[in-house]
Amino acid sequence: MHRLLVALLAALDAVLAAAGGIAVVLAPLTLLWVFGLGAPDWGALWPTSAAVWHLGHLVPVTVTLPDAYLAATGIDPSFATFTLSLAPLAFAAFTALFAARSGVRAGEAGAAVTGWLSGSLVFAGLASLVALTSNADLVASETWLAILLPALLFLVPSFIGAVVGAWRVGDDGPVEAVRDRIERMPAAWAPVPGLVLRGLALTTLGLVAVGGVVVVAGLITRSTQVIGLYQASNADGIGATVIALGQLVYLPTLLLWAVAFTAGPGFALGTDTAVTPAATQVGALPGIPVLGAVPDSTSSWLLLLVLLPVGVGALTGWILRSRMPSSVEPEPLAPRLVVALAVAALTGGVGALAALSSAGAIGPGRLADTGPQPGPLALALGIEVLVGLAILLLSPRFGARPDDADVFAPHRDEAPAFSFAPRDRTPFDRDEHATGPAPAVSAPGTGIAHDVWPSSYRGPDDSDPSAAGPSTAGDDEVRARIRAAWAESNDDEPRR
Secondary structure, eight states, rough: OOOHHHHHHHHHHHHHHHHHHHHHHHHHHHHHHIIIOOOOOOGGGHHHHHHHHHTTTTEEEEEEHHHHHHHTOOGGGSSSEEEEEOHHHHHHHHHHHHHHHHHHHHHHTTOOOHHHHHHHHHHHHHHHHHHHOOOOOSSEEEHHHHHHHHHHHHHHHHHHHHHHHHHHHSSHHHHHHHHHHHHHHOTTTTTHHHHHHHHHHHHHHHHHHHHHHHHHHHHTTTTHHHHHHHTTOOOOOOHHHHHHHHHHHHHHHHHHHHHHHSSSBBEEESSSSSSSSSSSEOOOOOOGGGGGGSSSSSOGGGGGGHHHHHHHHHHHHHHHHSSSSSSSOOOOOOHHHHHHHHHHHHHHHHHHHHHHHBBBBBBSGGGGOOOHHHHHHHHHHHHHHHHHHHHHHSSOSOOOOOTTTTTGGGTTTTTOOOOOOOOOOOOOTTTOOOSSSOOOOOOOOOOOOOOGGGGGGSOOOOOTTOOOSSHHHHHHHHHHHHHHHHHHHHSOOOOO
């Protein structure tokens, strides 16, 4: 594909990623402005939408409550200005997935660097435009953070996608050079880098799936509390819709909290609080319906949840072990140990990154401290995944090796005990199976020679020129009967 076309498509992907995220915020807020507010201030619509988009891209937003609102609600003036930094990660996930898709397509088209730079620069330009036009008196953010963090959330996944796409098809450049260097490694070590990356992807997806299961289970078991908080909000149809959409964009954040809860360290819902399988200590919570899924107390049975990350590690180890070469005996231990340690360490790093992105402030005062802690979560996930990996990666291999193609080679030429003896093959004797003389080639224009026809088409009185000896009496009787039948059917004398 032409590099200019790749650059244009990458730029279009960046525009769609930015516009799609902003539209998801702008559309419901516009409906709320029209139908929910009696005298809406249209000048605040764009700053509010941009602030939500920035918050979704990990940009802290400073909120200043007006004096009239403080007087009407009786809120302490010391809480008039506070910071919101707990990100609704659905926006960041949308941008990252769009960027990775754009990078993969550019890499597979043979223009990885062009597509990556084009999309990243266009998205950074759009983020700058949003940051420079959205600050207001009530909601504001640091301009450099509002440009840098959204740009990084597009640039890094796009780069990873471009490398993956170039790795698939080759780029005659640095990616191809790295692949050649890896392929020249010893046979036992060449698959290690690919196995480590595959293992990291498997553990990440497995932990996200575990978090999703825990969130669904919590919502089902404590559905009464969730419904009660919805009813206590006294929201009309529009308000309930806005609340539901707000909780939906926080769904990835809740998944990461569930992963932290499953791993053991848990998460906080305010200063000096903790929600863990061992114990739960929370104070007054905001009236957000989804927080009704947080358990008031815990049971010792919840400690068994730690087996889920161990199971994810074991499943990953089983998949990686099945892809390891086993033609060398004895099977080397060092590559397997390196794979296990590297996957566990990288999984712990992903856990720390997840904790950083899912922690922050959701209000003033004690609500400024919510989410999991990076260090404990990284350590817990690394150890639990390592235990699961070690069970199947470091244990000896039992049974036949499915990837050894020549295991049964010495026995392939032996005949099975139940097989029959082969029949003797004799060459085909054309003269023995002949039915008539070889056809003669007639001269052009004279028609078909009479001896072209096989013996079965000759007349009853025609002799068989291929006969080698005198006929027997039985043959004469058969010929006589044939001549009689011929005469009766044709009312004519038989030919001589």
